Amino acid sequence: MEKNDPDCESFLRRYGYLPPVRHAPGNRDRQKRREKFLQQKMGDITHKHVTIRRRDAIRRKASKSAVKFALKRFQEFGGLQMTGKFDQQTRDLMVRKRCNRADPVSMVMTRSSRSVTGDVMANTGTVQPVPWQKRDLTYRIAQYPGENHLLHSEVDEAIARAFQIWEEATLLTFTAIDTKADIEIKFARGDHGDDTPFDGSGHTLAHAFSPGDGIHGDVHFDDAELWTVDSPMGTNLFMVALHEFGHSLGLNHSDNTDSVMYPWYPGYPGSSYKLPTVDVMAIQALYGEALALAKQLGDRHEEGKAYNKLGRAHYEMGEYEEALEWYQKDLKITQERGDKEDELIAQINMADTYYRQGKLDQAKSHYLSAMAIALETGNDQEQKHITKRLARI
Numbered sequence: 001m002e003k004n005d006p007d008c009e010s011f012l013r014r015y016g017y018l019p020p021v022r023h024a025p026g027n028r029d030r031q032k033r034r035e036k037f038l039q040q041k042m043g044d045i046t047h048k049h050v051t052i053r054r055r056d057a058i059r060r061k062a063s064k065s066a067v068k069f070a071l072k073r074f075q076e077f078g079g080l081q082m083t084g085k086f087d088q089q090t091r092d093l094m095v096r097k098r099c100n101r102a103d104p105v106s107m108v109m110t111r112s113s114r115s116v117t118g119d120v121m122a123n124t125g126t127v128q129p130v131p132w133q134k135r136d137l138t139y140r141i142a143q144y145p146g147e148n149h150l151l152h153s154e155v156d157e158a159i160a161r162a163f164q165i166w167e168e169a170t171l172l173t174f175t176a177i178d179t180k181a182d183i184e185i186k187f188a189r190g191d192h193g194d195d196t197p198f199d200g201s202g203h204t205l206a207h208a209f210s211p212g213d214g215i216h217g218d219v220h221f222d223d224a225e226l227w228t229v230d231s232p233m234g235t236n237l238f239m240v241a242l243h244e245f246g247h248s249l250g251l252n253h254s255d256n257t258d259s260v261m262y263p264w265y266p267g268y269p270g271s272s273y274k275l276p277t278v279d280v281m282a283i284q285a286l287y288g289e290a291l292a293l294a295k296q297l298g299d300r301h302e303e304g305k306a307y308n309k310l311g312r313a314h315y316e317m318g319e320y321e322e323a324l325e326w327y328q329k330d331l332k333i334t335q336e337r338g339d340k341e342d343e344l345i346a347q348i349n350m351a352d353t354y355y356r357q358g359k360l361d362q363a364k365s366h367y368l369s370a371m372a373i374a375l376e377t378g379n380d381q382e383q384k385h386i387t388k389r390l391a392r393i
Contacts, residue, residue: 008086016102017070077255097265100207131250131286132211138177143186162241169280170287187223198222208247219244232268304333344373
């Protein structure tokens with residue numbers, strides 16, 4: 001598909017809004033001779049990575065009513081007016097940078113004799129997400145970007161940060177290793193062996209496979225993109241990785257424009273990023289709500305982290321009484337465990353919340369408790385932050 005002039009029907013087939021073209025099985029040599037003959041007689045219609053014979057294109061062309069219905073489905077998913085027409089807004093959305101995965105249905109793994117790996121990505125109907133059957137997952141960056149000017153350390157940091165975002169919303173852990181891992185990550189160009197070739201810079205950015213063995217769970221990035229970190233220029237690696245890792249964990253695309261699983265590239269998020277509530281709910285629906293799981297497993301550390309996250313959610317919504325309830329539970333667990341670093345965070349959270357309520361005496365008390373821990377542990381950075389907070393009281 002050309003980036004400036006999208007083939008509407010090809011796009012709709014590629015992303016699941018129209019059924020894919022099915023090629024009838026037959027003798028390969030006979031089919032090759034037939035294709036050569038048709039090429040000589042009929043010529044080719046060529047798009048990037050896709051060549052369609054004119055005769056076959058006419059024969060397999062979808063009906064106008066089918067295309068109109070598919071366009072409405074696409075427009076609804078993309079948040080556009082459902083005109084059923086290939087208008088300018090629809091065209092603009094089709095050429096935007098996005099994930100290579102289909103939209104209305106999951107892109108799942110099926111067996112194929114055409115694939116080097118034995119697996120392809122295909123639309124096979126609406127598929128329910130399937131999670132990993134273990135908590136502790138490993139990953140490896142098997143192939144780094146080539147002509148991209150990103151240091152390996154920059155790639156490592158962006159990838160680790162994206163995994164950390166998902167880790168904080170679940171009880172999953174992600175560990176980088178140097179050998180074969182659960183989630184293999186690589187940067188590649190064009191046809192790279194999984195029947196889903198990349199199209200060069202500017203349109204499809206990456207794709208990922210659902211959880212499982214072999215190629216399942218793996219993530220591939222288009223090395224032709226200008227990948228960047230901490231910059232609005234090019235394509236931000238962290239944001240694309242965060243989206244693709246959602247697929248690696250079993251999540252499908254979302255039509256919620258606030259979701260990190262919305263298929264179109266959102267742009268540079270800035271230096272800080274918080275996983276939207278819709279995605280927290282989705283991943284916890286798949287792997288279980290973190291607090292319930294922590295209690296079930298008897299993991300007090302994870303239980304405290306869950307309380308902290310709940311407190312933070314209420315704090316950001318301005319619900320300070322509810323935030324204090326959860327923060328107090330977190331503080332109690334950190335004190336029981338004797339974890340000074342976690343207690344330091346819990347004390348500051350309590351103090352900040354009391355400060356927002358205008359309860360300055362309680363805020364000061366918790367800031368002083370936090371300062372004592374910072375002095376005891378030699379945390380100079382937090383000492384400076386707490387000093388600034390105390391100065392405003």
